[in-house]
Every structure is written in structure tokens, then in C-alpha cells.
Amino acid sequence: MKGLVIPAVKAEVEVQELATPIPEQNEVLVKLKAASLNRRDYWITQGLYPKIVTPVVLGSDGAGTIESIGNDNETRWKTSDEVVIYPATNWGVQESAQSDDFEVLGMPQNGTFAEYVTVAIDQLFPKPTYLSWAETASIPVAGITAYRAAMVQGKLQSGQTVLITGIGGGVAVFALQLALAMKATVYVTSSKESKIEQAKALGAKGGYLYTRPEWGKECLKEAGPIDVIIDGAGGKGYGDLVSLLKPGGHLVNYGSTAGKPEKLDLFKIFWRQLHLVGSTLGSPADFGNLLKFMTDHQLRPIVDLIHPLDKGPEAIAAMRDAEQFGKVTLEI
Numbered sequence: 001m002k003g004l005v006i007p008a009v010k011a012e013v014e015v016q017e018l019a020t021p022i023p024e025q026n027e028v029l030v031k032l033k034a035a036s037l038n039r040r041d042y043w044i045t046q047g048l049y050p051k052i053v054t055p056v057v058l059g060s061d062g063a064g065t066i067e068s069i070g071n072d073n074e075t076r077w078k079t080s081d082e083v084v085i086y087p088a089t090n091w092g093v094q095e096s097a098q099s100d101d102f103e104v105l106g107m108p109q110n111g112t113f114a115e116y117v118t119v120a121i122d123q124l125f126p127k128p129t130y131l132s133w134a135e136t137a138s139i140p141v142a143g144i145t146a147y148r149a150a151m152v153q154g155k156l157q158s159g160q161t162v163l164i165t166g167i168g169g170g171v172a173v174f175a176l177q178l179a180l181a182m183k184a185t186v187y188v189t190s191s192k193e194s195k196i197e198q199a200k201a202l203g204a205k206g207g208y209l210y211t212r213p214e215w216g217k218e219c220l221k222e223a224g225p226i227d228v229i230i231d232g233a234g235g236k237g238y239g240d241l242v243s244l245l246k247p248g249g250h251l252v253n254y255g256s257t258a259g260k261p262e263k264l265d266l267f268k269i270f271w272r273q274l275h276l277v278g279s280t281l282g283s284p285a286d287f288g289n290l291l292k293f294m295t296d297h298q299l300r301p302i303v304d305l306i307h308p309l310d311k312g313p314e315a316i317a318a319m320r321d322a323e324q325f326g327k328v329t330l331e332i
């Protein structure tokens with residue numbers, strides 16, 4: 001089979017001919033129809049991820065059909081069933097946080113940027129029938145991260161005011177769609193006017209260029225204090241987000257694309273009873289709830305680019321340049 005491999009840390013990714021994996025007990029072999037990229041894949045190619053193991057097939061997001069089922073497995077699944085893959089293993093028994101053995105698919109285990117992947121049976125969920133393969137493959141990491149950040153950690157309620165930072169990101173666009181489906185009033189930030197306009201076309205009420213120092217003041221004036229902020233950037237601007245929250249509001253962070261925060265006004269945080277929460281991916285239960293929520297609201301992931309698997313290196317470069325609005329995908 002063909003697979004997009006990173007041969008060594010910081011080496012160029014390349015399409016290689018690989019042995020098709022064989023599913024073991026409690027595993028299935030999935031014939032992938034589409035996969036999608038996340039910033040994690042790019043971080044790994046840059047050596048900017050903990051405990052990188054190479055060579056490895058990258059890719060956490062995938063959807064396809066069941067090709068074969070490991071021996072001695074009793075399962076409701078059968079060959080040809082159409083599935084989307086929960087992008088991790090070993091969440092563990094607590095809903096509040098993952099176990100120490102938690103692993104994201106696509107390093108150290110071979111991932112979805114390939115013609116086939118083996119996954120555990122309990123990673124399989126039925127493909128939403130109303131979505132294309134590229135749309136379905138866009139769901140796992142971005143969708144579950146947005147769902148847990150907004151609904152579980154952010155405790156988003158219908159009618160609240162929400163601010164989503166860096167709207168060009170895959171997770172951020174999902175968060176926008178989920179918040180709009182919750183009938184929230186949504187504001188966004190971006191480095192580009194064009195992305196703010198795209199967000200408004202989807203239903204955002206307004207947007208601000210985070211590159212302008214005065215954007216926070218403009219946001220407070222227009223939007224008023226915010227109930228829930230969903231942030232994947234961190235960096236210097238993280239501390240300033242605290243000033244935009246309502247008393248008792250939630251600032252949920254799921255990433256640090258812009259690096260470490262520099263300062264935090266603890267007085268504002270304790271006096272205004274703010275919740276500063278972290279969020280990572282989500283549990284299998286969150287994934288099931290996300291798929292149900294999407295189906296109930298007929299939400300379609302925003303797919304910006306579709307590349308063939310052979311153009312995987314170009315797709316990784318697109319993640320580096322962050323020109324996209326929504327998801328970069330691979331058709332397999």
C-alpha cells in the first residue's frame with residue numbers, strides 16, 4: 001500500500017510503498033477513502049512534538065470502509081461497513097480527563113495518511129450518511145476538540161456570547177459551527193479580513209484582527225462581555241482574553257500555536273470568579289455525542305482543500321502556511 005511517511009525527525013515527508021498491515025485481535029483493517037490534516041501533523045514534521053518516533057505514517061483523521069476484521073473478534077461490524085475513526089486510544093474510564101496511556105492515532109502508531117490503517121474495534125463509529133468522505137474525514141480531531149472545548153469544558157449554553165480566536169484554524173471553524181447551532185452569538189478573531197468575512201458568511205456576528213493591538217477594546221465595545229472564549233493560540237494575547245470575560249465566564253484553551261502566555265492578571269481571575277480551563281481532544285463518549293449533534297443539526301465540516309494522497313507533502317505545506325479556512329484533506 002501507499003503511505004505518507006516521515007522517515008526521520010525534520011526529514012521531508014514522502015509517499016512510500018509499505019506492507020499492508022494485518023489486523024490483530026480486537027482490531028480491524030480500514031480501507032481509507034479520505035483523511036484530513038491537523039496542525040499536529042505539521043508539528044511532528046518539524047520535530048515540535050513530544051516523544052516523536054520515526055519512521056511513521058502520519059494522520060489522526062480518517063474515514064473509509066472495513067476491509068477485514070482480526071481473527072476471533074465478536075463484533076457488530078462487518079466488511080464494507082462505512083466508518084469514521086475515533087482518533088485516539090486508551091482514553092480510560094474517567095470522563096474528566098484521559099488516562100496516562102492515552103495515545104493519538106498517527107504517531108507512535110501508524111496513522112491515516114495511507115491506503116489502509118489498522119485500528120481498535122472500539123475506535124469505529126458509523127459514518128454520517130449525509131456527508132461526503134472528505135467531510136467525514138474532517139471531523140475527528142478538529143470536531144471532537146471543538147466539541148469538548150465548547151460544550152464540555154466551556155459549558156456553552158444556548159443564547160450565550162462566544163469569542164473564537166484564530167478562526168482560520170480547523171478546530172476554530174468547527175467551534176463556530178457548533179456554537180451557531182447552539183444559537184450563541186459568535187465573534188471571531190483572525191489575522192486576515194477575508195477569514196473574518198468567511199466566518200460572518202457562516203453566521204458570526206463580527207470579527208477582529210488580532211494583529212491590531214486595540215482589537216480587545218473594539219470587541220468589548222461591540223460584543224459586550226463574553227460568556228465563553230475558545231482559544232487555540234495562547235501566546236502573548238492569552239492574558240488579555242481574561243479582560244473580555246463576563247464574571248463567572250469560561251476561557252477554554254486547547255492549543256498554543258502562538259506560544260506561551262506572558263502575563264496573567266490573577267486579580268481579575270479570582271475577583272471575577274473566572275474559569276480558565278484546558279481541553280484536549282475528547283472521550284469516545286464525546287465523539288459519539290459530537291456525531292449525534294452534527295447529525296441532528298445537519299452540520300457539514302468546512303473543507304478548504306482536497307489533495308490526492310500523492311500530494312501529501314503539498315498538503316503538509318498548506319498547513320505550514322495556514323492560508324486555509326477549515327480543513328485540508330487527502331483523498332485516498
Ligand SMILES: NC(=O)c1ccc[n+]([C@@H]2O[C@H](COP(=O)([O-])OP(=O)(O)OC[C@H]3O[C@@H](n4cnc5c(N)ncnc54)[C@H](OP(=O)(O)O)[C@@H]3O)[C@@H](O)[C@H]2O)c1
Nearest residue numbers: 039166167168169170171190191232233255257258280281
Ligand atoms: N488539545 C488538543 O487536543 C488539540 C487538538 C487539535 C489541535 N490542537 C492545537 O490547537 C491549535 C490549532 O490547531 P488546528 O489544527 O485547528 O490548527 P490550524 O488549522 O493550523 O489553525 C491554526 C490557526 O491559528 C491561528 N493563529 C495563529 N496565531 C494566532 C494568534 N496569535 N492568535 C490567534 N490565532 C492565531 C491562525 O488563525 P487565522 O488564520 O485566522 O489568523 C491559524 O489559521 C494548534 O496549536 C494545535 O496543536 C490541540
